[in-house]
Amino acid sequence: MLDTSPLTLVVERFADRLRATPQSRLQRGAAAEALELARELAVRAQRLESAASAAEAGAAPGAAPGAAPARVVPDAGIFVVGDQVAVAGLDLAEALRATAAAPAPDDAKAPSAMLDEAVRLVEQAEIRAMR
Numbered sequence: 001m002l003d004t005s006p007l008t009l010v011v012e013r014f015a016d017r018l019r020a021t022p023q024s025r026l027q028r029g030a031a032a033e034a035l036e037l038a039r040e041l042a043v044r045a046q047r048l049e050s051a052a053s054a055a056e057a058g059a060a061p062g063a064a065p066g067a068a069p070a071r072v073v074p075d076a077g078i079f080v081v082g083d084q085v086a087v088a089g090l091d092l093a094e095a096l097r098a099t100a101a102a103p104a105p106d107d108a109k110a111p112s113a114m115l116d117e118a119v120r121l122v123e124q125a126e127i128r129a130m131r
Helices: 005-020 023-056 078-101 111-130
Strands: none
Touching: 005 023, 005 078, 005 111, 023 078, 023 111, 078 111
């Protein structure tokens, strides 16, 4: 099983920082940065879940016939972006664990590489949001 605790830790840390961030900083761009991150994490999780569903259904790798378009994390306001980052990040961590447990096609990116990439993505977003 893939250990996704590095992703969980950085996501929870950033979400906690966002929840404690003053309104003025959120309005100056921290909330927009966090929403962009939440949307990206959600898209990545949905891609993994769609690929897993297609594989279970016996579809060709990379093909998800009839797959619904990615759901977009809504802009629900500056005071909820911490929760949105947390939910999207934890969803991605779960999708990565499920992907690691399932057999993958030879050309698929390794779940550990996707995990490392997601951790970097969150860390970079946190730096940009909190400066």
